[in-house]
Amino acid sequence: MQVNGVAALVTGGASGLGGATAAALAEKGASVYALDLPRAVEDAPKVEGVTYVAADVTDADQVQAAVDEAAGGRHPLRVVVNCAGIGPSARVLSKKGRHDLALFRKVVEINLVGTFTVLTIAAEAIAKTDPLDHGQRGVVINTASIAAFDGQVGQVAYSSSKGGVVGLNLPAARDLASSGIRVLTIAPGIIDTPMLATVSDEFRAALAEGVPFPKRLGLPSEYAALALSMIEQDYLNGEVIRLDGSLRMAPR
Template identity: 45%
Template structure:
């Protein structure tokens, strides 16, 4: 599917990987809906790229449905492309100091990362099904964001790894379900990227982290994630799998 002239929805589109994807898709000629919890940041990115901002907490299904509905009404048609970048990276031991458990962190992480991805995917796909197919037979493409923590989860990442592992695991069954409608589902598992989560770390910590990346020995650039998302959209034979985008890194236990 060509990106030009298509409507694209990017969750978490106000920062990091999502903002890079929104900008890149707009440069490629897409009309982009920027969905984010932070309304002001979403409006800033949308204004920059000539897109449309919608505010929603992705862990709230009704809010997601309303946001995608607003984007559909604004553009006059449902998005054929949905890229899920909204997420949180809370870290906590399962049982921490003094025996404190972290069920609250686990629940919140799954609500945002997993449930949020599921809600955006399901409500976007529901609307894609109503579109006429393109000449290729495609009605739409969904790109979800997993993480290398899906396979290489570090100490303190049980909640995060579980949420991202579930995103990777649901990729194939979702693709099989939507195949009849001509909707493809893929997932990207980024490694260590230069995002707001990483920008707050001390320089020496970042240096230690990048020392484990074989090549290129640096943090990934958000635009490189956007390039992968673009390739998924434009390559019609990519479906039902998760692609690691990580510079060959394998995360150590800590």
């Protein structure tokens, strides 16, 4: 499927993986709607072809409004990339006590339920578009993490949420096949996003050293390039692809 001349919705689109993907899609000729929280939208850089939409992925009404805006433009909505997410760390039991149950719910609500909310509402809109070759109408790309497979100490909530994203991938692809909508997932490793901006150079170097090859942090632009390739490969469906330099995370 060609990106030029379609509308695309990118969650978490103001920075990081989402920001890089939104910019890459716009450069390829898509009309991009970058969904993010209000404060993130206020601080987002101006990118030609990208319209920022303030919305919370856990609020179905706000997601519906964002999807309506993306689908109501001059180009059909055919691409969705879910990048919104959080990754706080907490152990099941620690010196501070047991894991905060509210925090666990929040992580799952944003990372998993938020992803499903966007997927479901957007799929309804994409299903109404005119079919292209072989009945295809669009594609949804979700973001998991290698923590879905190799969760470390303190990642119980994050790993659970991202494992859920992996788990929904294939059945969602099968559910939406009759509507001509593909569903795919990227599971990134250690990517140099704003979440790593506050750590020391020494810590960043240690993270990079743990990657088998290439021994460096991944780049948001590499995530964006993979997403674009997945969009264009029409026969790729129901698959989870790791983007991690063959890294397998140690327990801590």
